[in-house]
Amino acid sequence: MSETETLRALVIGGGPAGLMAAGTLAEAGFAPVVAERMPSVGRKLLMAGKSGLNLTKEEPAPAFRAAYGGAAAELATALDGFGPAAVMSWAEGLGQPLFTGSTGRVFPEAMKASPLLRAWLARLREGGTELRTRWRWTGWDGPVALFETPDGTRRVAAEAIVLALGGASWARLGSDGRWSAAFPADRLAPFRPSNAGIRVEWSAHMQPHFGTPLKGVAFHAGDRVSRGEAVISATGLEGGGVYPLTPALREGAPLTIDLFPDLGTETLRQRLARRRRGDSLANHLRRAVNLSSMARALVMECGRPLPEDLAPLLKALPVPVAGLAPLDRAISTAGGLRFDALEPDLMLRDRPGVFAAGEMLDWEAPTGGYLLTACLATGRQAGLAAARHLEGRPG
Structure with missing residues (x-):
C-alpha cells in the first residue's frame, strides 16, 4: 500500500x-x-x-x-x-x-x-x-x-x-x-x-433537408415554449430552439411546432383561403404564407392526413418524438x-x-x-x- x-x-x-x-x-x-x-x-x-x-x-x-x-x-x-x-x-x-x-x-x-x-x-x-x-x-x-x-x-x-x-x-x-x-x-x-437533441425517425423524403436550419418558429412541449433555431438532422432535431424543452420531453410531453408564431390562427386561415385556381398545395403554401420548401416537407412528413383547415395544423404541427439523444x-x-x-x-x-x-x-x-x-x-x-x-x- x-x-x-x-x-x-x-x-x-x-x-x-x-x-x-x-x-x-x-x-x-x-x-x-x-x-x-x-x-x-x-x-x-x-x-x-x-x-x-x-x-x-x-x-x-x-x-x-x-x-x-x-x-x-x-x-x-x-x-x-x-x-x-x-x-x-x-x-x-x-x-x-x-x-x-x-x-x-x-x-x-x-x-x-x-x-x-x-x-x-x-x-x-x-x-x-x-x-x-x-x-x-x-x-x-x-x-x-x-x-x-x-x-x-x-x-x-x-x-x-x-x-x-x-x-x-x-x-x-x-x-x-x-x-x-x-x-x-x-x-x-x-x-x-439535459439540453439534448430530439430523436425523430424521418422518412426518406426528408433526407434532402438534413442539415437545414428551421428558423422563425416556436417549439412547444408541455408548458414550455422556446423560440430559437433547430437543425433537421439525420437523427432528428438539434439546436438551441429545442434544447430548453428537454425537461418536458423527458416527462413524455408531446412536441409541436408553431410555424407562424407571430400570426394568429384566424389571420393565417384568411391568408390560406386565397388559393389560386390550379395551384398545387405546395405552391399555395409558398405563395400564400411564404412557407419554405423545408417547412413544407415537414408539414407533409408530420401532418398527414392533411386536414381541410390547415391553419391549426401550421400553428401546432405535431412531431413524432422517438426519444432524446443518448x-x-x-x-x-x-x-x-x-x-x-x-x-x-x-x-x-x-x-x-x-x-x-x-x-x-x-x-x-x-x-x-x-x-x-x-x-x-x-x-x-x-x-x-x-x-x-x-x-x-x-x-
Whole structure:
C-alpha cells in the first residue's frame, strides 16, 4: 500500500467549477492541489468555446433565476455571490474583453475559450495552485481520497476537499459520471439527458433537408415554449430552439411546432383561403404564407392526413418524438448529488470538510450562459466554504 500524502486543500476535477474553487482557495491563502483525470484541464470549456463561449446572460435577476427551475432556491446563495455581473468582471479581469449580443448573451470578443483558459491557468499557477493530470479519483478509504495515476495508486488526505467531478455527458471530455459509484444511492438523483437533441425517425423524403436550419418558429412541449433555431438532422432535431424543452420531453410531453408564431390562427386561415385556381398545395403554401420548401416537407412528413383547415395544423404541427439523444451526447445532464445530502454551504453532510460543486450537483439549466455561470458560482461557493473550514470558522 502506498504512503498517504497529506495536504491542506485538494480540489478533484479540473473543469470550470473545480478551477474556480481552486482560485478561491488560493486567494484565501490555501493554494490547493487540483487533481484531474484527463491529460489536461478545462476540456469541456474549450469545447464550449467552439460555439463562441457563452459565459453568462445579462437579464433581470428574477428571469435569470427562473432558468434553474426547481433548483433555483438551492443555487440562490451561489448566484447571489457570483452572478452574471461578477462573471463578466472576472473574465475582464483575466484580460478578456466581452460583448453582449441582442439576446443578452455574453461572449468574449475572441469568441473562443483558449485565451481565457490560458490566462486563468497562469493566475492559478502564480497563486501556488498545483495541477496534477491523469489522476482519476476512485473513491475513499475512510477519509483518504484514492487515485489511479500514471505512477499507480495514490492516497491523499486533505483537511478540505472540493469535489467538482462533472455530470455524465461527453465522457471523452472528462465527465463520465463514474464518480457516482462512491456515493450511496439515496444521496443521488439518477442522471438524465439535459439540453439534448430530439430523436425523430424521418422518412426518406426528408433526407434532402438534413442539415437545414428551421428558423422563425416556436417549439412547444408541455408548458414550455422556446423560440430559437433547430437543425433537421439525420437523427432528428438539434439546436438551441429545442434544447430548453428537454425537461418536458423527458416527462413524455408531446412536441409541436408553431410555424407562424407571430400570426394568429384566424389571420393565417384568411391568408390560406386565397388559393389560386390550379395551384398545387405546395405552391399555395409558398405563395400564400411564404412557407419554405423545408417547412413544407415537414408539414407533409408530420401532418398527414392533411386536414381541410390547415391553419391549426401550421400553428401546432405535431412531431413524432422517438426519444432524446443518448446521455453522453447531451450538452449537460440532470441528476447527480442531491442537495439534501449537502449542508447549505455545499459540504457533504456525512463527510465534514468535503464540499461539492458544479454539474455533479442535481440541477439543470438551459444553454445561454446559465450552465457556465452556475458552475463558476457553485465552485466559488464551495471554495469559500472550504477556506472557512480551514480557518476553523463556521459556515
